[in-house]
Every structure is written in C-alpha cells, then in structure tokens.
Amino acid sequence: MKAIRRFTVRPVLPEPLRPLCDLARNLRWSWHPETRDLFEAVDPEGWRAADGDPVRLLGAVSAARLAALAADHGFLRRLTAAADDLSDYLNGPRWYQSRADEPGPDSGIGSEPGAGSAPGPDAAAGGTGTPPPAAIAYFSPEFGITAALPQYSGGLGILAGDHLKAASDLGVPLIGVGLLYRYGYFRQSLSREGWQQEHYPVLDPHELPLTLLREPDGAPAQVVLALPGGRLLRARIWQVAVGRVPLLLLDSGVEDNAPGERGVTDRLYGGGSEHRLLQEMLLGIGGVRAVRAYCRLTGHPAPEVFHTNEGHAGFLGLERVHELVAAGGDAGAALEAVRAGTVFTTHTPVPAGIDRFDRRLVARHFGPDGELPRIPVDRILDLGAETGPDARPDLFNMALMGLRLAQRANGVSVLHGQVSRELFADLWPGFDAEEVPVTSVTNGVHAPTWVAPEVHRLGAGRIGARRTEQALSVGGAGSWDFVADIPDREIWELRRSLRARLVTEVRARLYASWRQRGAGAAELGWIDGVLDPDVLTVGFARRVPAYKRLTLMLRDRDRLTELLLHPERPVQIVVAGKAHPADDGGKRLVQELVRFADERHVRHRVVFLPDYGMAMARTLYPGCDVWLNNPLRPLEACGTSGMKAALNGCLNLSVLDGWWDEWHEPDFGWAIPTADGADTDEARRDDLEAAALYELLAERVAPRFYDRDEAGLPGRWIEMVRRTLAGLGPKVLAGRMVREYVDRLYTPAARAHRALDAAAAGALAAWKARVREAWPRVAVDHVEAGRSAPAGDGAALAGDGAAELGTALPLRVRVALGGLTPGDVEVQVVAGRVGADDRIIDPVRTPLKPAGGPDLEDRVVYEGPLALDRTGPFGYTVRVLPAHPLLADGAELGLVAVPPRTAAGGDEAAGVLLR
Structure with missing residues (x-):
C-alpha cells in the first residue's frame, strides 16, 4: 500500500554535533572537499547510500552512531575546524569587498570590439570612483548547484549554479531567484529497445537543504499573483544558502491554491503554453516580490541591479515598472529607471530557442482583470512585439521584451555575441549588425565544483590548500603556473587513476541500466570487461537537440568500428545525454546510439549511460582523455562541458563554436573542420565533418596518446595536459566570468541606476519622446x-x-x-x-x-x-x-x-x- 503522506523523522543531534546542521544546510559543502570528507566520516556507507547528500545522511544515521561521534574527540576537532572555516568564509572580506575602495572600470557596454557604436555614460562619467552595487538580483528558471537539489535540466541551469557559487567565493552580494519544481527535471532510463523513458520522482522540500522564509509571527512569507477571473496564484519562498549567496525558490504547492495553480511549479519545462506563461510570470513578477520580502525580513540591501538570465524571467522588468508607477511615478520615467539597472543575458543563437506566447494569451493575464493593472496592456504587448521581415504579429517574444527592458545585454561567448547582434539586429534598424548594443561575457565554470578531488589534492600538495582554493575560485595571472613543475610521471599517474575511476563507475551504472532494461544478472557478465583504464577514452555528454549531433560519430559505422577495435591504438567512447520529453526526434537519436552501443562486437568500447546529471558528470569529465563536441556551427552559444573537462587535464576535440572558437590553441586540443559552404546540403555537410573527425582521431589524437618514450610515458600528450591546465584553466573559471560581469555590466548598471532619480528619469523619458518625434x-x-x-x-x-x-x-x-x-x-x-x-x-x-x-x-x-x-x-x-x-x-x-x-x-x- 502507498502512504498518503510522506515525511522524514530525523534523530536529534547531540549538542556537540549541532554544527553538522549548519554545515549540511549551506551548500558550500558541495564544493568544499574538507566538509564532504567530514560528512563521509559520519557514516561512510550511509554517505554512499545518500548519494553524497548531507541532509539525507543526517536523516538516516543511527542514534548509536551519533552518540559515538559525540564522544569522538578527533571527529569533534574536525567538526570545529569545518564550522570555523565556514564562519570565516561567510563573514570575512573577499575580492568584491576590495572593489568598494578601488576606482571603477572605464569600460561600458561597448567594451567588446564591435559591440556598440558610441561611448556612453560610463565613459562620460570618467569611469572612476564608482562603488559596485550594494546588491544584485540574479533571476534564472533553473539552478544546477548540486545533485542533492535537482532543479536543472542542462547547461543554462549549471551555468546559473556556477554563477552563484563563484559570486559567493568572490563575495559578490548576489541574490538568486528561481522556482522550486516539485518534480524537478525528469530522470531518464531506457527500455529494452533503447527508447528513452522519463520518470518524475516527487521532491519533498522538507527533505531538501531548504528553509522557509517566514514573517515575524512565524507564518510562511508568500507572494501572490492575480489571475484572470479573480483567481489568485500564491507561492511560498524557500531559501537556499549557496555559500554567502541566498537563493530564493518560489513554490506554488500551497494548500490555499486551487489545484491548477498548485501545479504551476510542478516540473521544469513541462506543460502547455499557459502553464509556461504562468511559470514565467511567477518567476519574474513573483520573483521581484520575493526579493522585496526577503530584504524586508532580513535587512539585506535592496538590489540596485537586476540580472535576467535568459528571457524566461523577463517579466521582472514589468513588475519593477509597476512598482514605480504604483508609487506615483510616470510610466515613461519608470521604464527608464528600470532599464538603467537591468542586465539581460541571452543564451540562444536561433529564434527557435526563444520563448514566444500568443499575444491574446498574454493580454488576458494582464490589465484590470489580471496582473500589473497600472500598465496599459497595449504597452506590455509592445514590449514583446516582433519586428523585421520575419516578424509574427500574433506572438509575444520574451527575449525582445528582455532586451527592451534592459540597458545592457550580452551573449555568452565572443562568437555568440556576434550571432546575437545579427539575431536581434531588427531592433536597431539602420545600424550594421556589429553595432547592435549586445556585448559578450564568455561563460566560465566553477572549478571547486568540477575539479576532481585527486586534482585538488595534487594542487594542495604543491602550493597548499589555501592557494589552491584561491587559484580555483579567483584565478588570475600566474595562479596555475605551479603545474609546470609537476613531473610527467605524476601527471600521467593522475590521469590513469581518473580514467580507472571512470571505468569502475561506468560498469556499475551500465549494470544498473541493463537491470532496469529487464536483463537478468546471468546475462551481464560481459560488463566486467567494458572499457579499459589504459585505452584512450573519449567523452560526449550533453542535451540531445538535433544541432548538437549526438550521432555524428555514427555516420560511417565501419570507420568508427575500426577506431574502436584498432589492435594497437584503440579508442573507447562514453556517451550520455537526455532528449526533451516532447522531442521524439531527439529520442530517436538516443535510441540509434544505444543500439549501436548494444552490439556485441563493440559494446566493450562504446557505452551510453542514461540519466546524465551532475553526479555522473563529476566522474565523467575528469575520467576522459578527450572531450568531443560537434555541434552545427554557430549554434552552440558557449558549451561549457569542455571547460569542466579541461580543468581536469582532458583535451578538447571540438568544432570551432562557442568558447572553443575564441580559446582554441593546438596546445589545448584539436579543431574539427567544418563544411560551411552555403551550397553544402545537410547530409553532405555531416559526411564531411564526420570524416574529418575520424581522420583526426586516427591520424593525430590516438597516435599522440599512444606514442610512448622509454619510460612508457606519452611525453607530448602529457605536455598538452600540462598546458591545458596552466594556460586554459584560468580562462575558463566562473570567477573570471563573474569578475567581468561586475566590472563591465553590474557596476556600470549601478552607476546608471544611481544617476536616474525620479527627476532625471522623467527628464530622460521626455527627451527620448522629443527626439523620437x-x-x-x-x-x-x-x-x-x-x-x-x-x-x-x-x-x-x-x-x-x-x-x-x-x-x-x-x-x-x-x-x-x-x-x-x-x-x-x-x-x-x-x-x-x-x-x-x-x-x-x-x-x-x-x-x-x-x-x-x-x-x-x-x-x-x-x-x-x-x-x-x-x-x-x-x-x-x-x-x-x-x-x-x-x-x-x-x-x-x-x-x-x-x-x-x-x-x-x-x-x-x-x-x-x-x-
């Protein structure tokens, strides 16, 4: 029988162990090795059973074990040291705090060559003496922080999580804002025939590292949205401590809601058009209200800058305009004030990646009978109106609204900045695409999260734990130079140990997958021979839209089989990825790859692992020798998986797209040539690029890996690993990315926000109206x-x-x-x-x-x-x-x-x- 209600009964921690609660509730443990080691010491077997989740661990550990730990002086010393370290991390000054005493940056939105046409107020103001913003609100529809809080689907969410963690390490006063999905994103398994199947396990907020934001009387704080027909959408506000950064997640699973409204935050990227619209209204409008409630209840400084991570949160600008109008302001002046302090980041390189809604649906949810009644519905619709020859007058475009409500906008790599300027050029008629005011900040990844423990220990053994933490989180010139002094033998042994750990995990995951597919234990003895810790290992893992070309490697199966089974230089491939539940084309690609991997003659050399996520990635990235990426150029906005692999000494083999287009060097890996001719049809293009991939693997990659000296070491390969770590490592850090946001976007936005009081905003709005007329x-x-x-x-x-x-x-x-x-x-x-x-x-x-x-x-x-x-x-x-x-x-x-x-x-x- 199924229970009608589920809850967790936790043991009461003995007083000496109470600091474990604080350590478990702050997600810094997810990127702090010493804290994770401490939790593993609580109960090593329970830690593995809890999948490395401290909250689950403490909910299951026995009272006897807790009593023994409370009397263990060695453990208590480690606990005190970890608690003191967290306190120092949360309260001590960091990089951002030093910025308040330094001159502000000179660069504004036009600091990237080709982005923007004339110097703006940042240059006019001299760019000096401007303190950075007191706080920044960062909105995203998903956040990938840890597998213990599954609120992400792919790169956008992982990037948002890394942004928050890097901001915490740097001391940037960010407030994250998102939604709490009761089912998260789906879990993936395979049928016997290799067809993707989706599962949606229910997430209980009380079993997650969350706390409710409460009013002074103890009642849960709520935000409320007005819906057509007099209905109300209520949402509670859950808090997540991401190091120093609070993350606010809105949850519509409130008993006072009607069933339809209760399900608004049921699952990530699910439901129909109205369901998605309500999610995005709750994220943008409700998110601003949640920030206001949080600042009121905690005393946190109010944000001066609002950062919209993709168009999903674009309604936040409308809510802020409405706030000012409700306070007696003029609508035009309110729009100027809001734009000045808003940053919009686009992640899509194609129109199909942008959320669009029927204008009639949007109109129905606003105005006197819905939300934001003080803003005329026609003005709202104008903000999302499409322009240009391909415009759809019946659609409301969320990205265009985001651009119109933000004075500063950026893509996520230099190439993507160029693509974005062309994509949105219709908003700036009369200007060449390179003058469209969209700059770029190339994404980065949070090294303390993605660097394997073995790599971290290697650094700590050379330069100490503190300097290693600094190098991974902040970076900077020369921070990784210590890699030059590491002997070849030590680097090679590290790489082999990471590969061996991957082989062990692949076998365990493959066994579990086949059992789910209906195979009996007696059929699966062959899995013990899957992969080899001494064979060149190629990794490929990502979402499975068509443009990422999961199955490009299968264009010539005979050629691929030759590479896999080469008698002297074999290659083995580990593949993972999820197709969107509604994307049958993507599911067919998964099935095609799975069926090839099931073939008896190659199944020991090529593997598909279902249920790709953060937990798998932490072993997959470090364990591969080569990271493969073969999208259709230029459709990869950035593509950060190769960055995470590079931080562990994995070399990249990729089309020159996204970040690889700007940072590729022969020392760091190989570029797959692309067939970019306008008259090259799709099949011919894929044939040419697949052939180039096979040739690179056969003629350049594999020979370098297997070319050994008298000591049995591949010297040239090791040198590429060393240069990847020392030269590419500091570039791909999320710390570098967040520092760029602070200097090039957040601080100029704060300066513009401060300059636009009510009188200045009104004067600017009147000036614009006069100029347009x-x-x-x-x-x-x-x-x-x-x-x-x-x-x-x-x-x-x-x-x-x-x-x-x-x-x-x-x-x-x-x-x-x-x-x-x-x-x-x-x-x-x-x-x-x-x-x-x-x-x-x-x-x-x-x-x-x-x-x-x-x-x-x-x-x-x-x-x-x-x-x-x-x-x-x-x-x-x-x-x-x-x-x-x-x-x-x-x-x-x-x-x-x-x-x-x-x-x-x-x-x-x-x-x-x-x-």
Whole structure:
C-alpha cells in the first residue's frame, strides 16, 4: 500500500554535533572537499547510500552512531575546524569587498570590439570612483548547484549554479531567484529497445537543504499573483544558502491554491503554453516580490541591479515598472529607471530557442482583470512585439521584451555575441549588425565544483590548500603556473587513476541500466570487461537537440568500428545525454546510439549511460582523455562541458563554436573542420565533418596518446595536459566570468541606476519622446570634402580621387536638426577600408564639431578632419545619432540619419584611394 503522506523523522543531534546542521544546510559543502570528507566520516556507507547528500545522511544515521561521534574527540576537532572555516568564509572580506575602495572600470557596454557604436555614460562619467552595487538580483528558471537539489535540466541551469557559487567565493552580494519544481527535471532510463523513458520522482522540500522564509509571527512569507477571473496564484519562498549567496525558490504547492495553480511549479519545462506563461510570470513578477520580502525580513540591501538570465524571467522588468508607477511615478520615467539597472543575458543563437506566447494569451493575464493593472496592456504587448521581415504579429517574444527592458545585454561567448547582434539586429534598424548594443561575457565554470578531488589534492600538495582554493575560485595571472613543475610521471599517474575511476563507475551504472532494461544478472557478465583504464577514452555528454549531433560519430559505422577495435591504438567512447520529453526526434537519436552501443562486437568500447546529471558528470569529465563536441556551427552559444573537462587535464576535440572558437590553441586540443559552404546540403555537410573527425582521431589524437618514450610515458600528450591546465584553466573559471560581469555590466548598471532619480528619469523619458518625434525631420543635407593636407594644410585632393597616407581630409557637413539642438545629437564620420561592395570594413567613428549655430532653416554645419591612416581602398560616410549623457550607447534608441545615397544601403562608402 502507498502512504498518503510522506515525511522524514530525523534523530536529534547531540549538542556537540549541532554544527553538522549548519554545515549540511549551506551548500558550500558541495564544493568544499574538507566538509564532504567530514560528512563521509559520519557514516561512510550511509554517505554512499545518500548519494553524497548531507541532509539525507543526517536523516538516516543511527542514534548509536551519533552518540559515538559525540564522544569522538578527533571527529569533534574536525567538526570545529569545518564550522570555523565556514564562519570565516561567510563573514570575512573577499575580492568584491576590495572593489568598494578601488576606482571603477572605464569600460561600458561597448567594451567588446564591435559591440556598440558610441561611448556612453560610463565613459562620460570618467569611469572612476564608482562603488559596485550594494546588491544584485540574479533571476534564472533553473539552478544546477548540486545533485542533492535537482532543479536543472542542462547547461543554462549549471551555468546559473556556477554563477552563484563563484559570486559567493568572490563575495559578490548576489541574490538568486528561481522556482522550486516539485518534480524537478525528469530522470531518464531506457527500455529494452533503447527508447528513452522519463520518470518524475516527487521532491519533498522538507527533505531538501531548504528553509522557509517566514514573517515575524512565524507564518510562511508568500507572494501572490492575480489571475484572470479573480483567481489568485500564491507561492511560498524557500531559501537556499549557496555559500554567502541566498537563493530564493518560489513554490506554488500551497494548500490555499486551487489545484491548477498548485501545479504551476510542478516540473521544469513541462506543460502547455499557459502553464509556461504562468511559470514565467511567477518567476519574474513573483520573483521581484520575493526579493522585496526577503530584504524586508532580513535587512539585506535592496538590489540596485537586476540580472535576467535568459528571457524566461523577463517579466521582472514589468513588475519593477509597476512598482514605480504604483508609487506615483510616470510610466515613461519608470521604464527608464528600470532599464538603467537591468542586465539581460541571452543564451540562444536561433529564434527557435526563444520563448514566444500568443499575444491574446498574454493580454488576458494582464490589465484590470489580471496582473500589473497600472500598465496599459497595449504597452506590455509592445514590449514583446516582433519586428523585421520575419516578424509574427500574433506572438509575444520574451527575449525582445528582455532586451527592451534592459540597458545592457550580452551573449555568452565572443562568437555568440556576434550571432546575437545579427539575431536581434531588427531592433536597431539602420545600424550594421556589429553595432547592435549586445556585448559578450564568455561563460566560465566553477572549478571547486568540477575539479576532481585527486586534482585538488595534487594542487594542495604543491602550493597548499589555501592557494589552491584561491587559484580555483579567483584565478588570475600566474595562479596555475605551479603545474609546470609537476613531473610527467605524476601527471600521467593522475590521469590513469581518473580514467580507472571512470571505468569502475561506468560498469556499475551500465549494470544498473541493463537491470532496469529487464536483463537478468546471468546475462551481464560481459560488463566486467567494458572499457579499459589504459585505452584512450573519449567523452560526449550533453542535451540531445538535433544541432548538437549526438550521432555524428555514427555516420560511417565501419570507420568508427575500426577506431574502436584498432589492435594497437584503440579508442573507447562514453556517451550520455537526455532528449526533451516532447522531442521524439531527439529520442530517436538516443535510441540509434544505444543500439549501436548494444552490439556485441563493440559494446566493450562504446557505452551510453542514461540519466546524465551532475553526479555522473563529476566522474565523467575528469575520467576522459578527450572531450568531443560537434555541434552545427554557430549554434552552440558557449558549451561549457569542455571547460569542466579541461580543468581536469582532458583535451578538447571540438568544432570551432562557442568558447572553443575564441580559446582554441593546438596546445589545448584539436579543431574539427567544418563544411560551411552555403551550397553544402545537410547530409553532405555531416559526411564531411564526420570524416574529418575520424581522420583526426586516427591520424593525430590516438597516435599522440599512444606514442610512448622509454619510460612508457606519452611525453607530448602529457605536455598538452600540462598546458591545458596552466594556460586554459584560468580562462575558463566562473570567477573570471563573474569578475567581468561586475566590472563591465553590474557596476556600470549601478552607476546608471544611481544617476536616474525620479527627476532625471522623467527628464530622460521626455527627451527620448522629443527626439523620437523630431527624428523624421533630421537629415544630412550635404557632405563636402575639402583638400587633403598634412596636419591641416591645404594641399589639393588629387583629381583622380586619390590621396596620400598621413594626410587629413577636411570635412564639412550640413545637418537639418528638425527642431533638436546640437546637444541632442552627435554627428560622426565613419571611415575605413572598403570592400568590393563599398561597405566599410572595421570602421573608425570620429565625432565632428558644430561650426556655428543653426541657420534660419534650422541647419547646422559640422566640421572636422578625416585622418587618412590606412592604405588601399578607403571610404567614409557620415551619420547623425541621438546623444545624451545617460545613454549607454549611441545605438540605444535605434535612430540614425545618413546622407541620401546611403539611406537604403547602410554605411556604403564614398571612396578615396590612398597610396
């Protein structure tokens, strides 16, 4: 019989052991080896049975064992040391606290080359003396912090978890905000035929490392959303301690809710369109209300900056606008104030990856009968309206709303920044894609989480535990240089031990999987021979959408089999991954791979492991020699699994996509060539790239792994491992990533937020309205080039349109301002080399100065020299942009005026040949 209710009866900890509760409830244990070792010492067998979860462990340990530990002086000394270490970690100053006393960064949104068109207020303010924000609220639909709190599906959630952990290590005052899913993401198993099956085990919050946020009278704090028809959606607020960072998770499983509302937070990425909309309203709108409640009840500083991790949380901006309007503010001024302090991060490289809802569905949930009644529904719908030739007028686009509600936006790798600028270019008509104000901060991974204990001990043995922790969490120049002094033999023995540990775990997981698939124990003796700790091991694990190409390795099965069974240089492959429950195409890919791995002649060399997650990954990444990644370029926004592998000395074998495109070096691994020709069909492309993969493995990767010296060591391979650790390791750290967010996005956003009090925000909104109304009348009437001369003299421009390097070309431009003043605009000359189509390549933008006041026709003449500093085909154009000290970027309003000949074609050039 099934129980009608489930709960946990925990033993009462003896007084000397009470600090174990604090250690278990703070998830720092998930990345702190000494604390994990302490919990394992409580009950080694119970620790394994609890899958390394301290809360489950303490809920199951016997009273007799607890009494014995309470009398064990050696254990109590370790417990005191761990508790003191956690206290020091939580309360001592860290990197961020030193930033308050240092000059602020100079860089704003345009700090990445090609991202943005003009200096904004960050440069205008001088970029000095700006303290970082008092607090930042970080919203994400999923968080992957530990397997003990399964609230993630893949890379987005793992990235969010690593962001919080790195912020904690650095002392960044982040508040995380998400949803608590009662079923989490699904658990994966396989049928006998290899078809993916999903299971949704119920999660009891009382068995998780969570505490309820409570009002002073002890009642659970709640947020409430208004739904159509007078219904209410209530949610409790659970707190998770992620080191120094509080994570707030909203839970709609409240008894006062109707059954439909109670199920809003049932599962991650499940349900239909309205279900997803309610989840995203609860995350964004309810999340802001949860932050307000948390700050009110705990005294935590209110966030100055709100960071939206993907468009799922985009409604948070609307809630903040509504707050200001409800307090008596003007809607336009409220929008400007909210935008100034908002950062939006996009993770998708394709429109299909963006959440879109039917506009009628959105309209039904807002306005007088729903949420945010003080904001007209039409204004809400305008924020999510699509633009451009492929726009769908019936859809509400969450990413576009996120961009319109954030003054600062970024992609998650340099290549993804470029892709994002092209993807969202329709929001900034008249600007070339490279000028779209979307920068990039390349993702990183939290090394203390993903580095194997053996690698951590290797570092601690060389430079000490404290310096190793610093190198893994903060990084910095030279922090990993100690790797150069580690002998080859020691590195190779480390790599073999990690490979052997992976082999042991693979066999155990494969045995459990086959038992689930219905095999009897007598059928499974062959599993004892699966994989070999001395064979080159390739790993591939990720979600299974089509673009990641799980089965590319199967394009030529005979060729793959030759690699697997090579008599002298064999290869073995470990594969894992989940397809979305609604993606039958992805499930077919999983089944295809599983059926190949089931074949008797190769099943000892290739393995598919079901139920890929954080627990599996912590063994898989370190145990592989090569990490394979073969997406369709450029559809991998970043792809951090290869970073986690690299931190353990695993080499990358990848298409030049995501982070690998910017950091690939021959010392760190191999690049798979791509067939990028426009006329290459899909099947031909996959054939070519699969053939390139086989050739790399056969001709370059395997020979280097098996090329041994007299001592039996692969010297060149070990040197690649050493250089990967020392050279690539510091780059891929989440600590580096979070420091970039602080310096390039959070601090400038805080500066802009502080500059926009109610009066300034109102003035900015009024200025924008005035500029938009006047802009159709702004025009470049006439452009006149004078004579080129050295340093302003008057030598004549040659009659054949040529000029000499080092001269300057005086320009005189007449501009109609349409009622605006010279202070409202900036007139620029845009110049550089030109291509065959006369488009300017790598343009340099130089402002021109007004030569006098407006004439009777409201025209102003602007003048300035154009430096001719490059040889070859050279060209220029001029343009007019809005200019205001509080704009983050000249392209922010999406308004530009250009001479008539360039109006239709963008920045086409007036050509000048330099010689």
